[in-house]
Amino acid sequence: MVIGNYFIALLGFFVCVANAQAAATDQPQVTFGGFGSLGVSHCTMGSGDYVVDGGIPKGPGLSDNLSTVNDSRIAGHMAAQMSPAVSVVMQIDAEYHSGNSYEPEVEFANVKYVLTPDVYTRVGRIALPTFLESENRDVGYTYAWIHPPVEVYRQEQITHNDGVDVNYRLQTGAVGHSIKAIYGRTTIATNDPPALTTLSSKHLWGIFDTAEFGPTTIHAGYQERDTNSGYILTGLAGTWVKESDLSFGAQYDPGDWFAISEWIQRKSTYKNNAMYVSAGYRVKKFTPYLTYALSSQGSFLSGFPPPSPDGIRLANRAQSTASLGVRWDFRRDTDLKIQLDQVKLSDNSNGFLANVPANVSLYGSKFYVVSAVVDFIF
Numbered sequence: 001m002v003i004g005n006y007f008i009a010l011l012g013f014f015v016c017v018a019n020a021q022a023a024a025t026d027q028p029q030v031t032f033g034g035f036g037s038l039g040v041s042h043c044t045m046g047s048g049d050y051v052v053d054g055g056i057p058k059g060p061g062l063s064d065n066l067s068t069v070n071d072s073r074i075a076g077h078m079a080a081q082m083s084p085a086v087s088v089v090m091q092i093d094a095e096y097h098s099g100n101s102y103e104p105e106v107e108f109a110n111v112k113y114v115l116t117p118d119v120y121t122r123v124g125r126i127a128l129p130t131f132l133e134s135e136n137r138d139v140g141y142t143y144a145w146i147h148p149p150v151e152v153y154r155q156e157q158i159t160h161n162d163g164v165d166v167n168y169r170l171q172t173g174a175v176g177h178s179i180k181a182i183y184g185r186t187t188i189a190t191n192d193p194p195a196l197t198t199l200s201s202k203h204l205w206g207i208f209d210t211a212e213f214g215p216t217t218i219h220a221g222y223q224e225r226d227t228n229s230g231y232i233l234t235g236l237a238g239t240w241v242k243e244s245d246l247s248f249g250a251q252y253d254p255g256d257w258f259a260i261s262e263w264i265q266r267k268s269t270y271k272n273n274a275m276y277v278s279a280g281y282r283v284k285k286f287t288p289y290l291t292y293a294l295s296s297q298g299s300f301l302s303g304f305p306p307p308s309p310d311g312i313r314l315a316n317r318a319q320s321t322a323s324l325g326v327r328w329d330f331r332r333d334t335d336l337k338i339q340l341d342q343v344k345l346s347d348n349s350n351g352f353l354a355n356v357p358a359n360v361s362l363y364g365s366k367f368y369v370v371s372a373v374v375d376f377i378f
Contacts, residue, residue, distance in 0.1 A: 028080045028081060028082045028083075029080070029081040030078065030079070030080045030081075031078070031079050031080075032076070032077065032078055033076075033077045033079075033377070033378060034074070034075055034076040034077055034377070034378050035074075035075050035077070035138075035139050035140075035141060035375070035376065035377040035378070036073060036074040036075065036375070036376055037071050037072055037073055037140040037141075037373050037374065037375045037376075038068070038072055038373065038374045039068060039070060039071025039072045039146065039371060039372065039373035039374075040066055040067070040068050040071075040072075040371070040372055040373075041059070041060045041066070041067055041068075041070050041071065041369055041370065041371035041372075042060050042065060042066050042067075042369070042370050042371075043059070043060040043061040043367060043368070043369045044061075044367045044368045044369075045061045045062070045343075045353065045362070045365070045367035046061065046062060047061075047062060047353075047356060047357065047360055047362055048061050048062050048350065048353030048354060048355055048356040048360075048362060049061040049062050049063050049064075049353060049354040049355045050070070050343070050352075050353065050354075050367075050369050051069075051070060051352070051353075051354045052070045052071070052147050052150050052153075052154070053070075053154065053157075054154060054157045054190045054191060055097045055098045055157070055188065055189060055190050055191060056069055056070065056096055056097065056098075056191070056354070057098055057100055057191045057354070057355075058354065058355060059354065060369070061353070061355075062355055062356075063355060068096075069096035070096075070147065070371070071140070071146055071147055071371060071373045072095065072096070072373075073093055073094060073095035073096075073138060074093075074094050074095075075091060075092060075093040075094070075107070075138060075139075076091070076092050077089075077090070077091045078090045078091075084114070085113055085114045085115075086111065086112070086113055086114075087111070087112045088110075088111050088112075089108060089109070089110055089112065090106070090108065090109040091106075091107045091108040091109070092104050092105065092106055092107065093105055093107045093138060095138070097189070098189040098190060098191050099189070106125060107125070107138070107159075107160060108124075108125050108126065108127060108160065109124050109125045110122045110123060110124030110125055110126050111123050111124055118168060118169040118170070119166070119167070119168050119169075120166075120167050121164060121165065121166045121167070122164065122165050122167075123163075123164050124162070125160050125161070125162050126160060126161050126162075126163070126164075126165050126182070126184075127159065127160055127161075128156070128158055128159055128160055128161045128182070128186075128206075128223075129180060129182070129206075129208045129210075129219075129221060130156045130158075130221060130223065130245060130247055130264070131148070131152070131153060131156075131219070131247060131249060131262055131264075132217070132219050132249040132251060132260065132262060133148050133153075134159070137153070137159060139375075139377070140337075140373060140375035141333070141334075141335060141375040141376060141377050144258070144278075144280050144287050144289045144325070144327050144337075145278070145289065145291065145323070145325060145337070145339065146325065146337050146339045146371050146372075146373050149262075149276040149278070149291055149293035149321065149323075150293065150321065150352060151274045151275075151276060151293035151294055151295035151319065151320070151321060151352075152262050152263075152264055152274045152275065152276050152293060152295075154352055155245075155264050155266050155272075155274050155295070156245055156264070156266070157188060157190055157199065158186055158188060158199075158201060158204075158225075159188075160186060161182055161184040161185075161186055161204055162184050162185055162186050163182065163183050163184015163185060163204065164182070164183055164184060165180055165181065165182040165183075166180070166181050167179070167180045168180075174213050174214070175211050175212070175213040176211070176212045176213070177209055177210070177211050178209070178210045178211075178212075179207075179208070179209050180207070180208045180209075180210075181205075181206070181207050181208075182204070182205060182206045182207075182208075182223070183204065183205045184204050185200075185201055185202040185203070185204055185225075186200075186201050186204065187199070187200045187201070191354065199227065199228075199229050200227065200228045201225040201226065201227045201228075201243075202225065202226050202240075203224075203225060203226050204223065204224070204225035205223065205224060205225070206221060206222060206223030206224070206245075207221065207222055207223075208220070208221035208222075208223075209221070215252055215253050215254040215255070216250070216251070216252050217249075217250070217251045217252075217253075218248075218249070218250045218251075219247075219248070219249040219250075219262075220247070220248050220249075221245075221246075221247050221248075222244070222245070222246050222247075223244065223245050224242065224243065224244045225242075225243055225244075226240045226241070226242055226243075227240065227241050227242075227243045227268065228240050228241075229241065241268050241269055241304075242268070243266070243267065243268040244266070244267045244268075245264060245265070245266050245267075246264070246265045247262065247263065247264040247265075248262065248263050248264075249261065249262035249263070250262075255282070256281065256282055257279070257280065257281045257282065258279065258280055258282075259277075259278070259279040260277075260278050260279070261275065261276065261277040261278070262275065262276060263275040267301070269300060269301060269304045269307060269311065269315075270298040270299060270300045270301060270307075270311075270315040271298065271299055271301060272295065272296050272297065272298035272299070272315065272317075273295075273296045274293070274294065274295040274296065275293070275294055276291060276292060276293035276294070277291070277292055278290065278291035278292075278323075280327075285328060285329045285330065286326060286327070286328055286329075287326065287327040287328075287329075288324075288325070288326045289323075289324075289325050289326070289327070290322075290323065290324055291321070291322070291323040291325075292320070292321070292322050292323075293320065293321045293323075294319075294320045295317055295318055295319055295320070295351075295352075296318055297315075297316050297317075297318040297346060297348070297349065298314075298315030298316055298317070299315075300315060313350070316346075316348060316349045317349055317350075317351055317352055318345070318346035318348075318349045318351070319343060319344060319345045319346060319349060319351030319352065320343070320344050321341050321342065321343045321344075322341070322342045323339055323340065323341045323342075324339070324340050325337060325338060325339035325340065326338055326339075333376060333377045333378065334374065334375070334376045335374070335375050335376075336372070336373075336374050337371075337372065337373050337374075337375070338370075338371070338372045339369075339370075339371045339372075340368065340369070340370055341368065341369040341370075341371070342366065342367075342368055343366070343367055343368070343369065344364075344365075344366045345362055345363060345364060345365045345366075346363070346364070347363050347364045348363050349363060350362050350363070
């Protein structure tokens with residue numbers, strides 16, 4: 001796990017400030033908790049692996065008949081209230097990733113300073129707020145599905161930002177806004193294409209607004225960054241490419257039922273769109289739900305060198321998924337979910353499948369994924 005020296009220095013500085021404030025007042029209040037998921041899945045596709053994240057090197061399908069890697073994780077969470085204005089948060093996750101292991105990694109670690117009742121700032125490793133479920137993306141207990149729809153959430157592999165954010169709460173009539181600005185950088189490991197690759201981003205900035213009124217939540221955001229993905233996108237190692245994401249989501253949840261939809265448009269050396277719609281109904285301890293997700297074919301933009309074969313493959317990941325699932329809250333702070341996915345690849349795409357053998361075309365194929373997971377919080 002490597003966190004930039006600037007991040008360590010900033011975090012250390014603010015912790016020292018927090019400790020000084022705590023020493024001058026009360027002792028810090030520290031709480032511990034965690035969450036986890038134990039999942040298993042089977043994929044009927046025998047010529048590729050179904051993986052829900054670009055950092056997962058293998059999964060059910062070609063590599064394994066049954067696999068636990070997509071939806072199994074354990075995480076610990078620590079929060080310390082150092083003073084009325086200063087708090088510290090750290091979260092460590094252990095889930096299967098590009099190192100072919102469950103080695104724990106720091107997902108979040110930041111210091112929060114409350115400037116006014118409506119304004120706060122955080123410094124450190126912070127969740128990148130691209131989607132409605134970005135803050136709790138790994139906490140399966142907080143949403144109905146087994147995992148967020150792959151077609152949309154795999155568009156943005158970056159889940160955290162090493163830097164700073166500022167959040168401003170604003171009330172306009174019956175609508176409450178949470179407006180957030182971010183700046184920073186990040187480095188992650190990915191297996192897109194099927195080789196361990198470092199994906200680095202700098203000058204990452206964005207502006208986001210989450211509006212809430214009654215049972216309705218609307219989230220919109222725009223972000224840009226310079227990304228060095230080497231030959232993945234351009235065929236030229238060490239090339240920095242300007243990327244941007246425009247995202248929008250809406251959720252209506254009056255209690256007995258819910259409906260949610262999100263859309264994202266990504267631009268780098270190519271442009272593509274993805275969306276999903278989902279709805280479910282709560283019947284006592286059971287929540288059956290339906291989801292449909294779609295990722296469009298990417299189109300290359302002018303002004304860049306000819307893309308590499310891997311770049312062409314990554315730009316063209318058009319596929320759709322129709323999902324049927326049910327959640328059973330069979331005990332306090334624990335649920336069981338079962339989900340059936342029908343995945344259809346476009347007529348000129350291998351979709352998001354990993355480890356497809358060279359020169360194998362699965363264009364237009366249809367396959368099924370059956371998954372089960374137990375989520376818990378503690």
